[in-house]
Amino acid sequence: MRHGGTRRALSALALALTATLGVGVSSAAAEAYGDYLTATKIRTGPSTNYTAVGVGYPGHGVVIDYAYSMAQNINGNRQWNHHTNLTTSKVGFSSDYYMDYEGWFWLYL
């Protein structure tokens, strides 16, 4: 089940959890693992208007840590995933349309 919410609400929740759990004490977050479906630009923001910092290719592998769900529409898919390319170490956003993965990560509006 996909989870989402406003950044402000999530930040407030994070603060509450940190206060409850204490700094650096076994907090955890989930991430999704996967790969690119074709040559895919890695950008500094969630649309093709942002600068590309690299290109990911099938076989590189990715770890997705969070995403925006209402960004630029690519073939009916408005989600852009913030991720790390596990071969080139580049970090940035790519359209969800060009990525395949399993797992869970935080989805912001």
Added chain:
Amino acid sequence: MTHVRSSVVVCLLAVLVSGCASGEPTKGSADPPPTSPTTVTPGSPVDLPLDAYSGTGQVEVLLRAQELLLRDCMQAKGFRYEITNAPMTRATGKNLVRRPYGLTDRAQAAEFGYHDPRAIAARSRPTPTAGPPSDAYMMALHGYTVDKPGTTAGGCMKQAIDRLSSDLDETTATLVGRLTEEARSRTADDPRVDDAVTAWSRCMAGRGFRYGSPTDAESAAWPEKPDAKEKATAVADVECKEETDLAGIWSTVEAAYQHRAIEQNAEALQHVRALLARRAARAADIVAEDTET
């Protein structure tokens, strides 16, 4: 011309020419390479020659090892890192590979039009056990926070990547991808593909849809959710591709350009293959070690 449909077979050219490259693609003749006929089963994955050098067959073990290294690093810093035992990439992931000629699955076209089915259907994900990541957690794991993300990996992520892929510099790591894109670009400009696209466009026009290419149809201004018009267009698109064998012709020509690229960059590609194999072996050792403890 009648096109015979059968199971997927790509006939491979047997020309062997040794090449020498230091990571930058070697460019050869601009003449279109000769081809052997091939057919594509609609909706099925297509194997192309450069796929064998891409490392896609090793991604699963790479991801598993990465996850284990991150867990160990984060634990050492006092954080929990959740491990998933689900497959990292879906078994049918290959069917999702974005081929340049677009949709070939009639059932998908009829249900979703040109929309990404995954964006419409909910993905199943594991239930989270913690709240969103704190800044401290993100800094330990990634070396950045959500508010100030960087452009290169840091923290435990960088350590894990360095342990697995430190001998893969960016030029080497992207060689196969760049050769693939170059072959694709040449394919798109090839007169044989151009003729096939023209035939497709004529077929679409005969059904009342006016598009110059499958890309034009796919990237038209469709509504947020697929409507009847979009679905009808997508279905016609797939049927016209079958009628003209556009996917088969495209794949045949693309395979020929890829074969040429392999011939002209043989030494560099063998080097990439060796490095990827070494990385996969390292990853397999990490996974095996974790299974034993």
